[in-house]
Amino acid sequence: MESLSRMFKDRRDEKEVQNDILQETFINTTAGWVNLLLLSSSGPIKIPVGACATALQSVEIACDTLLSGKAKVMLAGGFDDLSEEGSYEFANMKATSNAETEFAMGREPTEMSRPATTTRSGFMEAQGTGVHVLMSAKTALELGCPIRGIIGFTSTSTDKAGRSVPAPGRGALSIAREVHTKHPLPILDLAYRSRQLSFRRKQIAQWLENERQQLQDEIEFRKSRGDTADEEYLANRVADIEQEAARQEKDAIATYGMLEGADPRVAPLRRALAVWGLTADDLGVLSIHGTSTGANEKNETHIWNDVFTNLGRTNGNAVPIMAQKSLCGHSKGGSAAWQLAGLLQSVESGIIPGNRNADNIDALFKAHTYLIFPSQTIYTDGIRAGIMSSFGFGQVGGTCMVINPRYLFAALEPSVYEAYKIKNRHRQRLCYKAMSEMMTSNNLVKVKDAPPYNKDLEAPVLLNPLARATYNPKTGSYEFTAKLETKPKVDDANVKAVSEVLAGGVTAGVGVDQELISSVPSWNPTFVERNFTEAEIAYCKSQPSPAASFAARWVGKEAVFKSLGVASKGAAAAMKDIEILPGESGAPTVILHGDAKAAADAKGVKKVHISLSHSDVSATAVGFSRA
Numbered sequence: 001m002e003s004l005s006r007m008f009k010d011r012r013d014e015k016e017v018q019n020d021i022l023q024e025t026f027i028n029t030t031a032g033w034v035n036l037l038l039l040s041s042s043g044p045i046k047i048p049v050g051a052c053a054t055a056l057q058s059v060e061i062a063c064d065t066l067l068s069g070k071a072k073v074m075l076a077g078g079f080d081d082l083s084e085e086g087s088y089e090f091a092n093m094k095a096t097s098n099a100e101t102e103f104a105m106g107r108e109p110t111e112m113s114r115p116a117t118t119t120r121s122g123f124m125e126a127q128g129t130g131v132h133v134l135m136s137a138k139t140a141l142e143l144g145c146p147i148r149g150i151i152g153f154t155s156t157s158t159d160k161a162g163r164s165v166p167a168p169g170r171g172a173l174s175i176a177r178e179v180h181t182k183h184p185l186p187i188l189d190l191a192y193r194s195r196q197l198s199f200r201r202k203q204i205a206q207w208l209e210n211e212r213q214q215l216q217d218e219i220e221f222r223k224s225r226g227d228t229a230d231e232e233y234l235a236n237r238v239a240d241i242e243q244e245a246a247r248q249e250k251d252a253i254a255t256y257g258m259l260e261g262a263d264p265r266v267a268p269l270r271r272a273l274a275v276w277g278l279t280a281d282d283l284g285v286l287s288i289h290g291t292s293t294g295a296n297e298k299n300e301t302h303i304w305n306d307v308f309t310n311l312g313r314t315n316g317n318a319v320p321i322m323a324q325k326s327l328c329g330h331s332k333g334g335s336a337a338w339q340l341a342g343l344l345q346s347v348e349s350g351i352i353p354g355n356r357n358a359d360n361i362d363a364l365f366k367a368h369t370y371l372i373f374p375s376q377t378i379y380t381d382g383i384r385a386g387i388m389s390s391f392g393f394g395q396v397g398g399t400c401m402v403i404n405p406r407y408l409f410a411a412l413e414p415s416v417y418e419a420y421k422i423k424n425r426h427r428q429r430l431c432y433k434a435m436s437e438m439m440t441s442n443n444l445v446k447v448k449d450a451p452p453y454n455k456d457l458e459a460p461v462l463l464n465p466l467a468r469a470t471y472n473p474k475t476g477s478y479e480f481t482a483k484l485e486t487k488p489k490v491d492d493a494n495v496k497a498v499s500e501v502l503a504g505g506v507t508a509g510v511g512v513d514q515e516l517i518s519s520v521p522s523w524n525p526t527f528v529e530r531n532f533t534e535a536e537i538a539y540c541k542s543q544p545s546p547a548a549s550f551a552a553r554w555v556g557k558e559a560v561f562k563s564l565g566v567a568s569k570g571a572a573a574a575m576k577d578i579e580i581l582p583g584e585s586g587a588p589t590v591i592l593h594g595d596a597k598a599a600a601d602a603k604g605v606k607k608v609h610i611s612l613s614h615s616d617v618s619a620t621a622v623g624f625s626r627a
Contacts (some may be wrong), residue, residue, distance in 0.1 A: 001083045020068055030079065040451040042462060043071045049225030052289070053156070055130055055336035072139050077131035080333035087125055094168065097122040112329075114357040115290030115323035116297050116365065116373050123291045130337020134408040137408055141416065144423025146622060150343040150403035151384065153272035158395040161460050165393050168299040172389060172397040176307040178267035185265060188274040193256040197205045200252040201519035201590045204245055208514050208541030208618060212243045212498060223272035231495075239490040246617045249516060269401070270311055273385065280311035281318055283401075284383035285352050286371070287343045289391045290323035291298050291330060298364065300389060305368035318372040322346065326357045336390040340400060347386045349403050353380040380459060393485035413523045415546040453480040461483060478595075489535050495617040497622050511562025513555040522550035531557070531575040539581060551619040552612040556580045560590055560608050571572040578612060590623070600625070 003024035010017045023029060029049040035041055044065055048057035055078030062074035090096045097119065102112045113124045133145075140147050159169020186192040215237055219229055254260045255455040259271050266274075273279055288300055291317045308319065324342045331338060346352055354376040361373045387401045409417055452469050453461045459479055461467045469478035494514075521527045528537060532553065540549040557578040577596035583589035590608040592600050600608065609624040 001081050001085070002320065019067040023380045023600070028571070032288065034075075037447045038445075050156075050396040051394055052291075052330070052332050052335055052396075053390040053392035053396040054080075054333040055338075055340070056154070056388075056390040057156055059132065059134070059151065059336070059400055060156055060398065061342065062132075063151055063154055063385070066136055068122075070439070073135045075131055076134055077129060077337045078333040078335075079129035082125060082127040082328040089415070090125065095122050095166075095291070096293065097124055098526055111357055113292050113326045114359065115288070115292045115355065115360055116301070116321070116361055117292075118360045118362050120292040120294070120297070120362075122293055123325055123330040124336075126331040128331045129334045130331075130339060130341060135269070141412075141420045142423075144420060144425075144427040146424065147405045147408065149347055150407055150408055151274075151400065152271060152276065152403040153387075154398065155268065155400075156396065156398040159296050159397065165395075168296050168391055169395060169397060170299065170303055171395070172303050172391075172399055173306055173580070174398055175269040176267045178270065178311040179264045181265050185263070187256075187263075188266065189257065190269070190277045193259075197252055198519065200256070201249065202212055202517050204252070204404060205519060205618075206250050207517050208241065208245055208516075209512075211371040212512075212514065213243075215498070231499075234499060236497045238495050239246035242491055242615050242617045245516065249518065249617075267311060269307070272401060276385075276403055278311040278403075280308060281317055281383040283313075283387050284380060285343070285346050285386040286319045286321050287339050287346075287386065287388035288321055288323055289335075289339075289389055290325050292325065296391060297362070300391065301365055301368050301371055304389070305370050307626065308370035311372055315369070316397050318370055320352045321355075321371055321373050322353055323355050323358075326355050327353075331542060336388075336398075336400075339388050339390060340402070343386045343388050343400075347383045347404050350382045350424075352380065352381045352383075354378070366592060367461055386593055413547050415541075417508050425627055450548045457482065491615045491617070492508050494613045494618065494620045497611050497613040497620040509563055509565075509625040511559040511564070511625075512621070513558035513562065514620045515551060515555050515558075516618050517548050517551040520547070520551040520554045520619070522547045522584055533576060533579050535581055536579060545614075548619060552621065555578045556588065556590075556610050556618045556621040556623070558613050559621040560592075560596070560610065560625075561606060563623035564599050564603060571613075580612070603627075 003021055004014075006017050007021050007025060020531075027049055028045065031045055031047055035045065042623075046058075046061050046065065048054055048061055049577060052055040057077040057078070058078055061399070062076035065071050067075055087096070091098070097112050099109075099112065101121070109124075119563060134151065135145065137147075139145075153175075155172070157171035159167075159171040162169075219234075222229055231359045259275050259277070262268075263271075268279065273282065286304060290300070291297070302317075313319075322337055322342070325335070328338060342353075352374065354374045356375065358373055358375040365371065365373065370512070383404060384407075385401060385403050387399060389397070389399045391397045412420070414624050438446075451458070453489075461480050461484070464484055464486070466488065467480060468485065469480050472479050516524050520541075528550065532540070532550070540553065541548050543549040553574075557575050557580065560578050560580075577592065577594040579591040579593065580588050581591065588610050590610050600606075603625070604627045605625045607626050609626065611622045613620050
């Protein structure tokens with residue numbers, strides 16, 4: 001605003017103005033300066049302008065960018081300045097409260113913003129910014145970042161045709177659009193989706209077996225023509241098969257886990273809640289835009305009551321509303337970021353702050369039976385999910401839903417969660433140290449002197465998708481070096497096992513099995529106790545990846561059954577009759593008990609050799625029965 005003022009007013013008045021003032025008027029300049037001085041990134045930069053809903057638009061754009069794979073980390077937020085011109089025009093629109101009138105009525109400045117009350121007379125302007133760091137759960141877990149909440153749903157919507165830019169609209173109702181059906185849809189049921197995902201993983205395991213057989217046929221054909229396949233070719237083929245299996249599993253998780261897609265019988269918000277096994281009744285707090293203007297609050301509360309009605313929220317289960325602008329005013333472009341910060345705190349802590357200025361709730365809202373406007377703080381026993389809405393001039397309305405982070409942690413395999421906690425504690429210590437140094441040296445902002453690569457490395461870094469910065473302890477920053485990775489890493493963990501099969505073929509006395517690691521429920525105590533001995537359990541839990549270790553032994557047991565020429569009993573207790581433990585040399589050794597030993601004795605088998613391996617995706621085992 002200051003730059004625009006200088007460019008027009010000061011130029012007109014023939015005052016001295018910098019020659020490059022034009023660039024400071026561009027809306028993307030602020031983000032540009034942030035990157036120039038602090039980040040030096042080369043990822044996407046997206047500059048939404050949505051008036052008072054700008055920060056919410058930023059969050060939705062950030063989520064879309066992350067889901068599309070165009071970035072791994074996004075900074076999303078909004079900012080607005082205070083200006084004489086803006087304040088004057090807001091007052092002309094009767095959007096802001098009049099301080100002189102409020103003082104004359106005996107009110108303090110802290111009481112001048114009163115959303116949803118009969119005495120409301122407009123919002124109090126505020127100045128500031130809000131920024132949130134967004135990334136995928138996978139990235140956050142790998143980095144050990146603090147996870148304050150899960151963005152479970154975002155939406156933005158325009159409104160109907162009209163002739164008023166600031167008029168609030170009801171386009172946000174579309175988050176609850178659906179055609180009602182007589183019976184609930186199976187896809188919304190967690191047990192149904194879990195069953196479908198398990199079946200799909202079995203299909204992928206069968207596909208892996210088929211591809212291994214195809215590869216074996218290919219190798220044999222090449223041998224018949226006197227052509228041999230080198231180790232590099234075999235390693236790449238096995239890795240490509242593994243990668244395709246991972247892609248198929250990702251698609252299955254997207255369908256049955258994240259519920260990607262659309263169905264007219266399922267509202268977008270209902271679908272987003274169902275991902276986590278939640279319903280409309282599990283929304284424990286609603287943060288409203290709440291500008292203390294009659295037009296906005298009449299529209300906003302009407303929208304939410306209709307949303308909960310259409311989604312079938314239980315009668316009598318009113319959702320508590322918090323109106324944050326009663327406390328911190330309206331920062332316009334940054335207000336939704338402030339709202340989101342407050343909503344995250346409320347969901348994580350289980351505390352719903354009361355609206356202290358709610359002296360007399362508008363009687364109009366009595367008709368909205370799904371909404372409640374508390375004036376005192378509510379201490380709950382936990383909030384599963386919360387939702388917020390933000391509206392801006394120019395037909396910009398939007399919503400954002402936050403899920404309690406414990407739903408993510410509960411979905412993790414225990415060893416993964418323990419590894420995350422270690423990384424998170426380490427990051428907390430580093431952050432505490434960095435913040436302490438900043439405070440003691442009075443240097444809260446560290447401006448970069450140069451990008452993390454020199455001029456000669458700029459093109460090699462930007463053109464190489466494998467280029468990664470490394471930490472330089474001397475400078476305390478991350479830098480790119482001349483030694484850049486140039487070859488993709490091939491996951492060849494299963495190559496040896498597959499090579500053994502390809503070399504000897506699958507004949508009598510040889511058993512081969514391969515499964516996705518994710519399809520073996522090693523997180524289930526009942527499954528583990530029923531199928532693994534105490535010694536096996538102790539060994540697997542001591543490994544860097546317990547899930548992969550359990551999966552390798554599971555397929556090993558299946559391979560032993562196949563090598564003995566008897567049918568596997570699957571998850572029955574007989575799997576415990578085959579014990580696979582490391583021998584003196586560290587190589588896996590098979591010990592047979594019960595029915596498995598009886599089957600081996602009947603066939604004259606004296607010893608069973610086993611080869612186990614696992615990649616990041618699957619586990620493979622080859623068993624050899626010897627008389």
